[in-house]
Amino acid sequence: MPPFDPALEALPREIAIFPLPGALLLPQGRLPLNIFEPRYLAMIEDSLATGRMMGMVQPDPSLPKIARDSQVFRIGCLGRISSFSETEDGRLLITLTGLIRFRIAEELPGRRGYRRVAATYTDFPMDLVEEPQPQIDRESLLTALRPYFRARGIEANWDAIAETGDAMLVTTLCMVCPFEVPEKQALLEAPTVEARAEMLVALMRMDLHGMAPEGRPS
Numbered sequence: 001m002p003p004f005d006p007a008l009e010a011l012p013r014e015i016a017i018f019p020l021p022g023a024l025l026l027p028q029g030r031l032p033l034n035i036f037e038p039r040y041l042a043m044i045e046d047s048l049a050t051g052r053m054m055g056m057v058q059p060d061p062s063l064p065k066i067a068r069d070s071q072v073f074r075i076g077c078l079g080r081i082s083s084f085s086e087t088e089d090g091r092l093l094i095t096l097t098g099l100i101r102f103r104i105a106e107e108l109p110g111r112r113g114y115r116r117v118a119a120t121y122t123d124f125p126m127d128l129v130e131e132p133q134p135q136i137d138r139e140s141l142l143t144a145l146r147p148y149f150r151a152r153g154i155e156a157n158w159d160a161i162a163e164t165g166d167a168m169l170v171t172t173l174c175m176v177c178p179f180e181v182p183e184k185q186a187l188l189e190a191p192t193v194e195a196r197a198e199m200l201v202a203l204m205r206m207d208l209h210g211m212a213p214e215g216r217p218s
Contacts, residue, residue: 004080006099008125014108015078016043017055017115019070024184025056025077027098027127029171035092039113044081044092046112052081055102055119058181069115073185074104078119098171100127101188134193136166140201145173148204152178170197179203 018033018040025031035044047054055078059070079096086092102119110116142161149156161169174187174196183203190196 004082004097004099006128008100008121008128011078011100011119011121012051012053013118013120014116015053015055015102015119016047016111017057017072017076017104017117018043019057019059019072019115021059021061021181022178022184023056023058024175024188025079025096025098026171026174026188027077027100028168029098029175030082031056031079031096031098031175033094033096035094036090041090041092042112043114044084044094047081048084053078053099054081054096055079055117056096057104058185061181072104075101075185075189076104076119077101077188078121100124133165134167134170134197136170136194136197137201138166138169141169141173141197144201144204144208148177148208151208166197167193170200174200177204179207 023031023033035041043054055076057072057076060073063071065071078099078101080099082095082097084092084094100121101124102121103123105118105120108116108118145156145161148154164172170193174184177200179187187196187199187203190199
């Protein structure tokens, strides 16, 4: 099957959003999700029927809730449901593949319990373009990664990491590392892969400096 390669003008202007703290989706990244709440099951059913696209956003912890709903950051990432299956107990297991970041222009009336927004993509056209191999300082990245994973108790397949290209390695690490919500959002909003890689290294080093020798926060 050929890769899904939408044109900027073909992207949906109205999308469902899934506000989930700590869940970062980046362009070209793959995010597995376990869907069980009725409103989000409805959201996935509707998305499957209308182009398979939906937006991932993070709630903004610095802002108060409005009518029990969290206010969200204005920038998220549009994803396409690239795989899904249903469990015997009615859950949906899906994988979202990141397409392009978006900016929320306004929130729209909800549908079947889930939230919807008007999205604009004009700030992020390069997300849809296959760029030349980014100039990543891979040695610095791996030098920061090894002690960070060790301190966090994260098991890694170092052979697979060695075989992963620079851009996809940065994307995957940004998504899987257990950073706080504001840090995840900063990684999402980084303008380039190179900038995201530099920020990733800085965040890992800062996290290590804030931990006790045995690996717990000091």
